[in-house]
Amino acid sequence: MEKFLAKFNHSQASSSTNGNPSSLIDDLNLDSLEADPRKRVPIAHYNNPRIKDEVRKHYIQKGPCQPKMDSYPPTKIGKRTRQFCKIWFEGPYSKWLEYSVDKDYVYCLCCYLFKDDFFHGSTSEFYTKTGFRSWNRALERFRKHVGDVNSIHDKCFNKMLDLSNHHQSIQVVIDKHSQKLKTEYRMRLEASIDVSRLLLQYELPFRGHDESESSINQGFFLRLLRWHGDKHPDVGKVMLENAPQNDTLTCPMIQKYIVNACAKETLKAIIGDLNGDYFGILVDESKDISHKEQMALVLCFVNKNGEVVERFIGLVHVSDTSACSLKKVIYSLLFVHSLSPSKIRGQGYDGASNMKGEINGLKTLIMKDSPSAYYIHCFAHQLQLTLVAIAKKHLDVEDFFYHVSNVLNVVGGSFKRRDLLRDHQAKKLEQLFESSEVQKGQGLHQERGLQRSGDTRWGSHFKTLDNFIVIFSSIVIVLEVIELEGSTSIDRNQAEYLLTKIKTFKFIFVLHLMKVLAMSNELSMILQKKRSRYC
Structure with a gap:
């Protein structure tokens, strides 16, 4: 929860350091920063964003380095001797032009502070790193450096003005938010997290096909959030349509943030339990x-x-x-x-x-x-594979499973045939009730289906054969109907062939013989159970 709140309170920058950002800022000695632009550390070398902002504020507060001397070192350019003119500090370039006494070069303060935010490269580093000293064309080059509106220099200059204006800083804007707004934000966030945790616990989908306000099926997340607001009126007053439209905390991206946070916390708990x-x-x-x-x-x-x-x-x-x-x-x-x-x-x-x-x-x-x-x-896996492999080594048993598989394919080949099978089971059960051969009771006489077996699904062969025995008469009826009313000759011939096979003594004998799988079924189920704490 606190991590998620921090994300939306614009404090991600603190995660870019290995230590505590506040302590790093406390350890930073701003007075030790070089005033001469030639000797400064490049602003990009300050990796921590908060420290970088403190350095920028320091240089902005001190202003550009503009030493006003009686004379500046002369430089011979062509046939004439030129030098820097201190009057340039008083012109339109006064807020950004800097002079290095150490190297007799000029630099741009705002480009030094913010150029890396807009442009990465070595092009045009005269005013940030290399410096400029062509005094014979200084004013022309200064104007070219400033450029038009939205030039790199113009963007850097505006950012410097924004940062110099204390009322424009992000931290001040956040601090201006009333305690009421922060409390309402936290209530909305807690409600979204509570609903997300419930949906994750029961493995339910979040979103609906149509999440518009007029939709009657907005999905579990929005519906549960609304239900939560109805049950807690104080929360309902600050969420959904009552919340600021840019801060409802219900968009799919927010949902993904919460789910990812829950996943990370769950994994963290698992790794912590492993210790x-x-x-x-x-x-x-x-x-x-x-x-x-x-x-x-x-x-x-x-x-x-x-x-x-x-x-x-x-x-x-x-x-x-x-x-x-x-x-x-x-x-x-x-x-x-x-x-x-x-x-x-x-x-x-x-x-x-x-x-x-x-x-x-x-x-x-x-x-x-x-x-x-x-x-x-896996022992349960080995047991199933062993039983199937050994059983199928006997030719009669292999032939038996082949016919069982074909019967399941034919009888379960269409909805009409499955409905016919289901109807016959129901009629037969009614007859047994009327003759008092079976007793009614909760959990008794459940409908049996045609479950297909699989070599790697533990116990599936036993369940398939168990169902086959119980609904054998219904299977025979369905095959007889297909034999007479089949839509194609192939279906009718196949049904006739299967009827002759499953009515033989060999097939019935093997069908009951294979109930021997019940002896291993209990062991298979035990091997699949969760481990006891005393194992």
Whole structure:
């Protein structure tokens, strides 16, 4: 909250130093600054903006260096001897023209102070760094340096005037704001932050399709903000349409600032909980909806309460999924949070060759840097892959899963077929209720669907076969309807073929035999549970 307030109170400049800006300004001895323009330190060398402003104010307050001497050093130009004329200090150039006694050159005070704000380069540094001494053409060159309106010199001169006017400074303008305005601003900011935190906690979207005042669906952020104002009238009086139009704190950019601030604070809390101790990494990559490869990184560690926790710390786009590229991205993400790869004590990936390869796999590359970073393939993942691989080694079982997959594709191939399946289940259940073969109760007789199995989705084969057994009669009815009323001969022939297969003794026997997966399903579920604090 305080960091976010500081951002909108124009104090970003303080973050450009490693220490306290106030103490740096206190340590700066303004009296030690060189008065002679030839000996001054370039203004660009003052990296801290606040110190740079103090130096500028010092030189502006002292005024241009204009030593008025009885005579100035003569310089032979061509066949004549020329010299600087002190009367030039009294002309139209009196507010910026400076003279260096040390080198007998003239300079421009306002360009020295502000030129770097408008122009970076070595061109035309006669009046800021090199100096000018062509006395025979001095007035002509002075006029050329001043130039027209909006020239570099004109802009620098105006900035010098603004800074010299105390009432024009940003700090004074901010200080003029009444305490009431500051309090109202803080109330609006706190309301926006509270709503943002709620939406982030429940993973809800912020924006709506139409956020205009006449819209009935402005999105969660604006609607919750309005609800918050209605529940707290003192806050509602200073927000949304009651707030200054340039300070409502509701625009998408403000929302992103708040979300980013919450993300940084969350990561800061995670890293603080780790407290520089050892940790393991869990990494996986997958394509998002835009087909970009994304890599997720999770830290596994023992927190301050002695609990084993897993904390997500980042999602990074990777253009290359080779082991070397993934290692580079992982290390880069760790370095961002000041975490050393030498603290890694465990690695958890899937079984892909680029992850677990013994020669050039990711786990091998990391173990070369940290020998104690032992690799562990997820046990639940291994269990599922092992069961599927062993089951499919038997030809009858492999043939069985092939027919199950085809049945799911045919029966679930259209909305009409799925509705027919659902209607038959409902009618059958009503008949069972009427015959008192089953009892009604909360949570009983839930509608079963045709869930497709996957080799890497733990327990999916068991759930698929369990549903298949329960709705077997409904599946047969749907296939019989397709066999008679199918729109094409291919659909009718396929339905006829599948009916002959699933009605065989072999298929029914294997279907019930594969319930052996239930024996491993409980173990699979346990392996996927969160770790106990006593593990």
